[in-house]
Amino acid sequence: MSDTADVIAAIRAELATVDDPEIRRPITELGMVESIDVAGSQATVKILLTVAACPLRDTLTKDVREAAMRVGGIEEATVEFGVMTDEQRRELQQNLRGPAAPEPVIPFNEPTNRTKVFAVASGKGGVGKSSLTVNLAAALSAKGLTVGVADCDIYGHSIPRMMGADQAPTQVEDMIMPPTAHGMKVISIGMFTPGNTAVVWRGPMLHRALQQFLADVYWGELDVLLLDLPPGTGDIAISVAQLLPSAELVLATTPQQAAAEVAERAGAIVSQTHQKIAGVIENMSWMRLPDGSTMEPFGSGGGEQVSKTLTRDLGAEVPVLGQIPLDPAVREGGDAGVPLVVSDPDCETSQAIMAVADQLAVKKVSLAGKQLGLTPTGG
Numbered sequence: 001m002s003d004t005a006d007v008i009a010a011i012r013a014e015l016a017t018v019d020d021p022e023i024r025r026p027i028t029e030l031g032m033v034e035s036i037d038v039a040g041s042q043a044t045v046k047i048l049l050t051v052a053a054c055p056l057r058d059t060l061t062k063d064v065r066e067a068a069m070r071v072g073g074i075e076e077a078t079v080e081f082g083v084m085t086d087e088q089r090r091e092l093q094q095n096l097r098g099p100a101a102p103e104p105v106i107p108f109n110e111p112t113n114r115t116k117v118f119a120v121a122s123g124k125g126g127v128g129k130s131s132l133t134v135n136l137a138a139a140l141s142a143k144g145l146t147v148g149v150a151d152c153d154i155y156g157h158s159i160p161r162m163m164g165a166d167q168a169p170t171q172v173e174d175m176i177m178p179p180t181a182h183g184m185k186v187i188s189i190g191m192f193t194p195g196n197t198a199v200v201w202r203g204p205m206l207h208r209a210l211q212q213f214l215a216d217v218y219w220g221e222l223d224v225l226l227l228d229l230p231p232g233t234g235d236i237a238i239s240v241a242q243l244l245p246s247a248e249l250v251l252a253t254t255p256q257q258a259a260a261e262v263a264e265r266a267g268a269i270v271s272q273t274h275q276k277i278a279g280v281i282e283n284m285s286w287m288r289l290p291d292g293s294t295m296e297p298f299g300s301g302g303g304e305q306v307s308k309t310l311t312r313d314l315g316a317e318v319p320v321l322g323q324i325p326l327d328p329a330v331r332e333g334g335d336a337g338v339p340l341v342v343s344d345p346d347c348e349t350s351q352a353i354m355a356v357a358d359q360l361a362v363k364k365v366s367l368a369g370k371q372l373g374l375t376p377t378g379g
């Protein structure tokens with residue numbers, strides 16, 4: 001062979017028969033041949049190792065030398081070693097495994113998405129967060145908005161029952177289609193826990209499950225999505241903040257001092273997560289007695305206290321969005337799977353919830369139920 005380039009090409013072709021002793025794939029395919037130089041009858045081949053302390057360096061030296069010397073005109077071959085950079089190692093890994101699985105895409109984070117997302121949170125359990133979520137959803141739906149509700153409580157998942165939507169979601173290809181109830185789409189992460197068993201999900205697994213859940217559910221075009229968070233400031237609340245950074249918090253509390261204090265703690269996590277708090281809803285504020293008078297079984301002032309403390313501590317206005325009465329009809333509606341706002345929209349309690357919905361700045365963005373403004377031309 002006359003030309004050096006031809007000799008180098010011939011050596012490269014021979015090196016394609018040399019497998020990396022560990023990976024057992026040709027070193028040429030693995031990006032391990034950094035350079036081949038030829039000077040007269042002398043070839044120098046530089047090989048990149050994945051790690052410096054490659055135990056099979058000797059085998060590789062022997063195989064590479066022999067391969068190079070099979071080429072006519074090459075009488076001596078030297079093998080030099082280098083180590084791959086991190087970038088080269090990553091390329092190798094991709095080469096072997098195929099491109100890394102893409103991160104699940106959460107549609108609400110896409111720049112074109114205009115769905116308003118609210119995460120309903122509370123400090124303490126049992127303050128009525130789930131009941132408020134479903135009734136608030138119904139109130140927003142009654143305003144003509146397209147509404148989705150996602151129950152993010154792995155262990156609790158009371159939302160589907162409260163909305164009468166506990167049938168299993170259907171799966172189409174990779175998408176999960178949420179069941180519909182009272183014109184709203186409803187899904188619970190609890191529907192995906194194996195056999196509804198109380199699995200102990202640790203932080204990273206929980207985060208991953210929530211991410212997949214938010215990405216795989218097909219919501220269509222929503223004006224508003226309400227997320228029901230588990231009580232407290234646990235992993236889910238933090239994950240939601242990370243996965244949906246634009247979600248605003250709605251804090252639920254009762255008028256009781258003790259409940260308000262924990263609600264403040266739940267609200268204070270936004271100073272770390274940099275979310276916005278849309279406001280506070282005080283639930284079970286008073287009870288109307290048969291004679292028309294009211295009583296306050298849980299005391300008063302909790303909502304106001306949370307609002308004041310958080311406004312001061314966060315330096316941004318955290319308003320009280322409303323006070324909702326303690327009304328047995330709320331529980332009955334939850335048990336029957338028909339939110340009170342749906343069954344009795346004109347009652348005092350439903351009206352109070354609708355007033356909260358009015359304050360949540362949600363604009364209609366979906367086309368569902370909307371007349372397309374098409375005007376015939378030429379008329």
Ligand SMILES: Nc1ncnc2c1ncn2[C@@H]1O[C@H](COP(=O)(O)OP(=O)(O)OP(=O)(O)O)[C@@H](O)[C@H]1O
Binds near residue numbers: 124125126132330332
């Ligand atoms: N305004 C209300 N009037 C009467 N009962 C209510 C009211 N709000 C909630 N309840 C009842 O209080 C109980 C607790 O409510 P809910 O399950 O909504 O609370 P929660 O804060 O979501 O609880 P957790 O997060 O611990 O599951 C339920 O039985 C519910 O029906």
